[in-house]
Every structure is written in structure tokens, then in C-alpha cells.
Amino acid sequence: MAHVLPDEVMSAAQAGDPEAFSRIYAALAPAVAGYLQARGAEDPEACVQEVFLTVFSRIGTVRGGYQGLRTLAFSVAHARYVDEVRRRARRPRLAEYDPDTDTRTADSAESLVLGSLAGSEVGQQLQALNPEQREVLLLRVVADLSLEQVADIMGKSTGSIKQMQRRGLLKLKSLVERQEVLV
Template structure:
């Protein structure tokens, strides 16, 4: 778990102390950036910078000490992710024809065997989960947020977050066991 900051750092930042802003950034930025990168943001670092511009511009409204600040930062990061998904949905992706990436061709037996026998990353397995389960596991594991913080960010009850987490972990277990059975 990332090192927590004392609540007086938030108070100092709310009073305009530049050093407090730096401490907050260097403590929270790696987790926020990792969360955005895991969500597939094209420019995770740039988006993390935007998150902190928003967080710092609204620092006076943050309540709940360090945990409240952390929850707020990841709420803003989640909102940036949702904004990018919506933007992508409105703008179709256009690319030139590339025969090597044409999905209408079938892979050779060798390629299929290598894919089955080769290792797959956790990220690939997470992508196979339904979006809500994927989001909960990222916020709980990558961002290391509590059930209550994830519930607040996603606008759901703590009970539904527990269920999404349980179902997501069971689905991951099934995916891993299925892969092991094929090997």
C-alpha cells in the first residue's frame, strides 16, 4: 500500500503550501497514473497531470483527510477515463489496410498453438471480464482503494462492489483454470 500522508499535509495544501502540493503529487501520482494506464488511456501520464490540475484546483473542497483526498483523486481519474471512452465512441478510428492485421484471415496451427502455450498477462485476462468487474478489480488492486472508496467512485453500494469483486475474481479463476487445462 502506498505511504499515507499525514492529514496536516492536506491542511497545508489547502493553505497554499507549495511543498504540501508536491508531497501529495509524489504520493498519489504513481497510483493514479497506473490506474489510467491499466484502463488503456492513450496518454496516461498526460491524463494524470490533468487529474492533479483538477484535484489541486479543488483542494479546498476536499474533506476526510488523506483518505478523502485519495478517494477524490481517483474519482477525478475515473471521470477522465469515462470522458475518454465517450470521446472515442464519438470518433471512429480510421486506419489503412494492413494484411498482417486483417482479422478475416485464419491463423496457422503453429500460431494458435503458440498462443495457447504462451503465457498471457493478467491484463489480458482482466480484459475478458465484464466492464464493471474489470473496473472494481483495478480500483481495488491497482489503486489499492477500500470497498467504500470504490463504491463512492463508481456510484454503487458497498454490497454491490463486494459482489462485483467476488464475481470478477471467480471469473479470473475460471479463465486461468481453462488456460491450464489447455496446456
């Protein structure tokens, strides 16, 4: 369950209170970072900073209290991730790989994320879903957003989000059941 801030914090932030901004950041940033990391953002921490710069610059326009703010934060996070994917597609980085000269010792961000999820093999199972189902489940579970909020973020109807969630969960269930049979 997501941490909920009282409406007074939102009002104080809209009035420019720095402490209110800190409380909002502390409440939302971990979930936003988790969402961006699970999506595979190259630098989730930097992306979180960009998200909150945008959110805080638009805080005066937020309606719906804290839940409206959460929806805005994850909408911005989703948009930043989409922008990153588009930027990567436009400017592919090509480099010749020579294992003899490769001195890297750290795993890639993707390997770290999948490794952190590998305890229950959730990462592999999520990869088995289609991208929209995966996105819906990440926004619903990691970001703890409502169906309506996810629908707003993804630009789809609540009914289609429900259906994608249902199908994604059914697919995950069948993968887990299949894995249990193999064990």
C-alpha cells in the same frame, strides 16, 4: 499497500504550501497513472496532469483527510477516462491502412500495457471479465481503494461493488485453474 501521508500534509496543501502539493503528487500520481494505463487511456501521463489540476483546484473542499483526497483523485481519474472514451466514440479516427507506407516502429499503448502484464497473462485474464468487474478490480488492486471509495467513484452501492469484486475474483480464479490444468 498505498503510501499514506500525514494529515499535516493535507492541511499544508489546503493552505497553499507548494511542498505539500509535491508530496501529494509524488504519493498519488504513480497509482493514478497505473490505473489510467490499465484502463487503456491513450495518453495516461497527460491524463494524470489533468487529474491533478482538477484535484489541486478542489483541494480546499476535500473532507476525510488523505483517504478523502485519494477518493477524489481516483474519482476524477475515472471521470477523465470516461470523458476520453466518450470523446473517442464521438470522433472516430478513420484512416486507410497501407502497410507499405507505415513507418511506425513503436507498439500501440494497448500492446505495451498488455505486453507488460503478459508475464502472468493477467492482461488477457482481465479482458475475460465484464467491464464493471474489471473496473472494480483495478480500482481495488491497482488504486488500492476501499470498497466504499470504489462505490463512490462508480456510483454504486458498497454491496454491489463487493459482489462484482467477488464474481470477478471467482472468474479469474477459474481462469487460472483452467490454465494450470492445461500446463
